Amino acid sequence: MNRIIKFYHEMGSPPSFYRITSHWLTPLLVLALGLTLYGLIDGLFFAPEDYQQGDSYRIIFVHVPAAWMSMFIYAIVGVAGIMTFVWRMKVAEAVMMASAPIGALFTAVTLLTGMLWGKPMWGTYWDWDARMTSELILLFLYIGVMGIYAAYDEDPRKAARLAALVAIIGLVNLPIIRYSVYWWTSIHQGSSVSLMGGSNGIQDWDMLRPLLVMALATKFYFLYSMLSRAQSYLLKTEQHKQWVSKAIDGQARHKPGVSS
Amino acid sequence: MRFQALVKRDVLVSWRKKSNIYQPLVFQLLIVTMFPLGLGAGAQTLAKIAPAVVWILALLSTLITLENIFKDDFEDGSLGVYVLSGMNLPLAVLSKALAHWLTTGIPVILFAPVTGMLLHLPEQANGILMLSLLIATPIFSLLGTIGSALIMNIKNGGMLLSVLVMPLLAPVLIFGAGAVLETTLGNSAYGHLMLLSGCAVLCLTLAPLAAAAAIKINLE
Amino acid sequence: MMEWFDMGKYDFYVWTSIGVFAVAMLADYVSVRNRAKHIKRQIKAKNRRKQS
Numbered sequence: 358m359n360r361i362i363k364f365y366h367e368m369g370s371p372p373s374f375y376r377i378t379s380h381w382l383t384p385l386l387v388l389a390l391g392l393t394l395y396g397l398i399d400g401l402f403f404a405p406e407d408y409q410q411g412d413s414y415r416i417i418f419v420h421v422p423a424a425w426m427s428m429f430i431y432a433i434v435g436v437a438g439i440m441t442f443v444w445r446m447k448v449a450e451a452v453m454m455a456s457a458p459i460g461a462l463f464t465a466v467t468l469l470t471g472m473l474w475g476k477p478m479w480g481t482y483w484d485w486d487a488r489m490t491s492e493l494i495l496l497f498l499y500i501g502v503m504g505i506y507a508a509y510d511e512d513p514r515k516a517a518r519l520a521a522l523v524a525i526i527g528l529v530n531l532p533i534i535r536y537s538v539y540w541w542t543s544i545h546q547g548s549s550v551s552l553m554g555g556s557n558g559i560q561d562w563d564m565l566r567p568l569l570v571m572a573l574a575t576k577f578y579f580l581y582s583m584l585s586r587a588q589s590y591l592l593k594t595e596q597h598k599q600w601v602s603k604a605i606d607g608q609a610r611h612k613p614g615v616s617s
Numbered sequence: 618m619r620f621q622a623l624v625k626r627d628v629l630v631s632w633r634k635k636s637n638i639y640q641p642l643v644f645q646l647l648i649v650t651m652f653p654l655g656l657g658a659g660a661q662t663l664a665k666i667a668p669a670v671v672w673i674l675a676l677l678s679t680l681i682t683l684e685n686i687f688k689d690d691f692e693d694g695s696l697g698v699y700v701l702s703g704m705n706l707p708l709a710v711l712s713k714a715l716a717h718w719l720t721t722g723i724p725v726i727l728f729a730p731v732t733g734m735l736l737h738l739p740e741q742a743n744g745i746l747m748l749s750l751l752i753a754t755p756i757f758s759l760l761g762t763i764g765s766a767l768i769m770n771i772k773n774g775g776m777l778l779s780v781l782v783m784p785l786l787a788p789v790l791i792f793g794a795g796a797v798l799e800t801t802l803g804n805s806a807y808g809h810l811m812l813l814s815g816c817a818v819l820c821l822t823l824a825p826l827a828a829a830a831a832i833k834i835n836l837e
Numbered sequence: 838m839m840e841w842f843d844m845g846k847y848d849f850y851v852w853t854s855i856g857v858f859a860v861a862m863l864a865d866y867v868s869v870r871n872r873a874k875h876i877k878r879q880i881k882a883k884n885r886r887k888q889s
Contacts, residue, residue, distance in 0.1 A: 393862075397855065412844035415851050419858035442830075459865065466861045470854040477850050494784045501781045508771045518834045519767060523781060526763065526827055530785055533816070537788035540812075541795065578862060582869050589872045596880060605880050 371591045372600035374448050378584045385581035392574035400567030407564075413477045420470040422571040423463045424488075426579060427495060430460030431531070433583075434502060438524030441517055447591070450517040453524060454506060455586035459579055461499035467492055487542040491535050498527040513594050620708055627716035630689070637685075637720050641678035642728050648674055649732045660737045667738035668746075668797035674732055675725050675750055676757065676790060682721050683761035683782070684768065684775050686713055687832070691769040700836050707825035710766070710832070714758040714825070722754030738801070745800040745810075752813045753793045759824035760785045766831035789816055 367373040400418035407414040434456050440449035471489055472482040483489070502520050509516030595601050631637055652670060656662055690696045690713075699709050729750050730743045738746070764782040768774030796809035844851040 401851075401855070406845075411847060413847035413850055415844065415847075416854040419854055423858065462861055462865055466858055469857045473850045473854045473857070477847055494787055497780060497784050501777075501784070504777050504780055505767060508768070508774065508777055515834060515837065519831060522827065522830055522834065523767065527784065529823065533788050533819075534784060537791045537812070541791045582865055585869045585873055589869075589876045592876045592880060596883070601880060602884050605877055606884065 369446055369448055371447050371451075371595055371598075372604070374451075375588055375591055375600070375604055378588060382581060382585055385577050385584070389574050389578035389581055392570050392577060396567045396570035396574055399570065404564045404567055405561060410478065413474065416470055416474040418567050418571050420467060420474060421568060422575045423466040423470065424492070425572055426575045427460055427464040427467050427492065429576075430456050430463060430579060431495060431498065431527070434460060434499075434524050435528035438502075438521035438528070441521035442525060445518070447594075448587070450514075450521070451587035451590040451594075452583065453502075453521060454517060454590055455583045456579075457499055457502045457506075457520075457524075458586070459582050461496060461503065463575070463579075464492060464496045464499060468496065485542070487535075487539045490542070491538045494534050494538070495531070498531070501527065619704075620712060623709060623712040624715055627712050628719055631716045631720040634685075637682055637717075638724055641682055641721055641725055644678045644681060645674045645725075645728060645732050648677075649735050652736065664737040664739065664801075667733060667736035668742065668801055669794045670736055671729055671733045671738060671746060672749075672790065672794035672797060675729055675754070676786060679721055679725060679754065679757040679761070680779060680782070681775075682717070683757075683765050684778055686717055686758075686761055686765035687769040688765070691835070696769075696832060697836055700833065706829035706832060710762050710825040710828040714755070714762050717761060718755050718758040722758055726750045726754055738797075742797055742800045745806050746797050749793045749796045749806070749810060749813060752810065752817050753789055756789050756813075756817050756820045757786070759820040760789075762828040763824055763831065766828040766835065769832075770835050789813065792816065 367377065396418065401415055404415070404418075406412055434453050437449045437453035437456065440446045441453055468489065471492070475484055475489075476482050502524050505523050506516045506520040509519060592601055592605075649670070652666075653663060656666070687696060699706065726747055729746050733743060733746055760782050763785070764778040767781055768778050771777065792809045792813040796806035796813065799806045799809060
């Protein structure tokens with residue numbers, strides 16, 4: 358137990374966060390890459406065809422993991438936002454601002470792959486169904502968090518606290534959006550063919566396995582990208598501090614051929 | 618009592634700036650002219666889209682006024698004085714929202730039947746239209762305080778403000794325009810209006826806190 | 838070999854989706870690496886200036 362508390366405190370301080378996570382980056386990237394390759398090959402070539410959707414259902418192996426990530430990452434942005442706002446934790450700030458662009462990217466990927474799946478299944482790229490609509494609004498939430506940060510670029514700490522506030526407001530707002538959008542679609546349209554209609558029926562382990570592998574792969578990739586971005590964020594915002602110079606010079610010294 | 622004095626001042630300031638009042642109405646009139654020009658003047662076509670258009674116009678025309686809710690007070694330093702004097706900031710926000718609603722919200726409510734008429738909105742929907750706007754315009758003002766407080770330090774923050782408040786306004790639009798639509802279809806708008814009121818209560822309690830937090834960060 | 842890549846009539850949709858995913862991840866990876874490199878170079882340059 359003590360070790361966990363110690364770890365938590367260490368992760369809260371930028372220098373130890375930087376030092377500890379530096380060791381994780383390469384393994385995370387290797388895991389992400391390996392799992393993605395395995396998951397995609399398994400999903401695209403070995404998983405059986407869906408009896409209803411044929412091969413088009415294989416989009417699920419990128420679409421659904423991306424969709425899960427888009428929501429999971431917003432939760433992280435929100436929680437890190439609360440930590441930034443309440444405790445003014447520098448590392449939480451870095452995690453929040455590092456996660457937002459990755460979340461936005463996954464949201465965009467979700468929307469695009471959703472559209473590419475919608476065309477053969479619904480006959481149209483875009484349909485204002487509840488999932489797609491709330492995913493689009495989620496993209497606006499991400500853009501808002503990043504936009505407010507970018508607008509205050511001369512004062513990163515203020516920018517981060519305002520971005521945290523926007524993230525928290527979004528976190529409160531998200532369930533209301535989801536609820537209202539579902540309610541809205543249930544009134545305006547009859548139930549359209551659900552994109553996930555097939556997945557409720559996914560019981561075939563050969564179909565489920567690549568999906569879960571891809572879900573894991575995207576999580577690892579997110580961790581890699583987020584930690585690396587957070588490191589850069591900390592280096593940038595703490596440039597004047599001594600630990601930064603030490604960390605950079607320390608790295609330089611390990612590399613042969615770089616004279617210091 | 619201090620709250621009353623504050624509201625009085627805010628309303629006066631807002632009232633003197635006449636653009637707050639006529640800008641949304643001129644905007645609505647301009648856009649409402651474009652719809653028949655673009656869509657064709659057929660009464661049936663217009664009536665079909667009227668509930669949504671009237672509502673979206675009310676929302677957009679309010680949106681363009683939100684940017685300035687705090688801007689002047691921030692620039693002339695009176696917001697800084699509020700904070701330094703230990704004033705209850707959420708209360709000051711509430712006063713601002715009230716002043717904004719009185720000068721922008723009420724004209725928009727009263728103008729809605731006019732845009733409705735121009736778009737052939739069935740007359741029996743006017744009551745619900747105004748009622749839904751009566752509940753929703755305070756939400757616009759309250760959410761506007763959040764958006765305005767977030768961007769008051771930024772030049773040309775209007776676009777960012779729209780991005781920030783759009784997700785917040787989406788449920789309001791769904792319930793509000795939905796209420797009018799249901800009425801034109803001959804259904805009861807009760808459910809929509811109740812949910813809209815729920816949003817209003819939520820905004821009334823949370824928005825001043827959020828806006829006050831944004832102001833505090835901005836003035837640090 | 839080619840039948841491996843055959844997705845019935847859905848070739849375009851499936852492969853474009855995979856492509857979108859791959860390009861997005863790759864672009865993110867490149868931007869992450871560039872960002873790290875850029876900031877480290879910046880700090881090194883600053884340190885050198887301080888030392889000299």
